[in-house]
Amino acid sequence: MSAKWLLYGANGYTGKLILEAAAQSNNLPIISGRNSKQIEELADKYGCQYLISNSENLSEKLNNQFGNIKLILNCAGPFVNTYKGVIKACLDHSIHYTDITGEWTVMEALAAFHQEAVEKNIVVMPGVGFDVVPTDCLALKLSGMISNPEKLILGFAGMNKASRGTLKSAVYHADKGNYIRLGGKIQKIPFKNTNECIEINKRKFNLINIPWGDIFTAYYTTNIQNIEVQTSVSKKAIKYISSINLLKHIFKIGLLKNLAINYINNKLPEGPEESDKKDSVTYVFGKVTNSNGESADLCWSTPDGYTLTVMTSLKIIEFILNDPKISGFKTPAGAYGFEWFLNLENINTDITKKSC
Numbered sequence: 001m002s003a004k005w006l007l008y009g010a011n012g013y014t015g016k017l018i019l020e021a022a023a024q025s026n027n028l029p030i031i032s033g034r035n036s037k038q039i040e041e042l043a044d045k046y047g048c049q050y051l052i053s054n055s056e057n058l059s060e061k062l063n064n065q066f067g068n069i070k071l072i073l074n075c076a077g078p079f080v081n082t083y084k085g086v087i088k089a090c091l092d093h094s095i096h097y098t099d100i101t102g103e104w105t106v107m108e109a110l111a112a113f114h115q116e117a118v119e120k121n122i123v124v125m126p127g128v129g130f131d132v133v134p135t136d137c138l139a140l141k142l143s144g145m146i147s148n149p150e151k152l153i154l155g156f157a158g159m160n161k162a163s164r165g166t167l168k169s170a171v172y173h174a175d176k177g178n179y180i181r182l183g184g185k186i187q188k189i190p191f192k193n194t195n196e197c198i199e200i201n202k203r204k205f206n207l208i209n210i211p212w213g214d215i216f217t218a219y220y221t222t223n224i225q226n227i228e229v230q231t232s233v234s235k236k237a238i239k240y241i242s243s244i245n246l247l248k249h250i251f252k253i254g255l256l257k258n259l260a261i262n263y264i265n266n267k268l269p270e271g272p273e274e275s276d277k278k279d280s281v282t283y284v285f286g287k288v289t290n291s292n293g294e295s296a297d298l299c300w301s302t303p304d305g306y307t308l309t310v311m312t313s314l315k316i317i318e319f320i321l322n323d324p325k326i327s328g329f330k331t332p333a334g335a336y337g338f339e340w341f342l343n344l345e346n347i348n349t350d351i352t353k354k355s356c
Contacts, residue, residue, distance in 0.1 A: 006030045006069050009076025011038035021310045055085030059092045074099035079106045096123045096320050100309055102131025104216040114329040124329045128316045129309030132213045134284040134302055136221055136331055137338035142288045143222035145296035149288040154214050155230035156284045157205040179211040181219055181227040199356040200283050205232035221334040280304035285353050299353035303346045311344050
């Protein structure tokens with residue numbers, strides 16, 4: 001790949017995984033982040049160029065040092081804190097924007113730059129990792145399986161431990177509440193137990209609704225008016241679902257939110273160990289229905305979320321840089337369909353899901 005790209009947040013857990021894979025495929029990016037010690041150590045390890053910058057100053061730093069970058073992959077979460085500076089840099093320098101966020105509010109904010117991105121002839125595509133590529137592709141596939149689909153339920157189950165960045169994003173958004181899309185509009189609902197249980201490959205999963213990025217992106221991809229996203233939680237966690245509604249009020253207190261962030265930074269591991277990810281399987285599933293009583297459902301299995309994020313983000317970077325015919329705000333499946341995803345390693349579409 002001849003075009004240059006920049007990996008912002010390269011020193012984070014997922015950023016380092018992507019950098020390692022990029023190095024193995026001879027596709028080294030310029031790396032960037034605000035922690036000079038960590039970024040310089042990674043640059044020495046992989047022999048790549050680097051840029052020390054926080055997100056707010058990224059545009060200015062690019063102007064002074066790097067003039068031929070074609071794409072930025074933002075891996076620095078929580079993305080609510082970084083997307084503004086990175087998208088500014090992209091618009092200022094006509095650089096494609098991608099990230100691995102699952103935060104629907106960030107996706108909504110980025111979609112507002114559609115027309116400016118078209119004028120700059122660049123792509124703005126958040127959610128190029130596990131959030132939201134597999135579910136976006138599954139949504140597109142489902143939307144063509146019945147006529148006039150009116151409701152879409154997406155979900156994922158079997159995820160292992162989360163990285164610090166994912167946990168911090170959850171804390172930052174804990175006070176925002178839960179959301180679904182209803183009648184084409186995103187609406188707030190309480191966190192609650194769905195009282196649903198599914199069985200996949202003899203494993204049982206209890207489900208709850210969550211405000212996942214697909215409530216925004218799947219609407220763009222499919223134009224389905226009613227969208228919900230579910231994930232699995234333990235039976236023990238189900239008992240405390242009502243407490244989440246209290247927790248969202250607690251985290252409106254800035255001091256308590258900061259204490260939680262500090263705990264994550266100082267007490268928790270950076271992310272899953274390799275042993276946690278090895279042979280790990282995550283399931284993504286969905287169902288569409290219409291007013292005629294027709295329905296269709298699918299269930300796929302994928303590698304663990306972090307491994308999949310590496311695979312999908314690098315693939316989409318390849319798509320954008322090698323075939324820059326599209327511009328503006330795009331979703332992964334909306335831009336590139338779903339067949340490419342099904343051809344990735346260890347994607348299995350022959351998975352049976354049933355109620356339990």
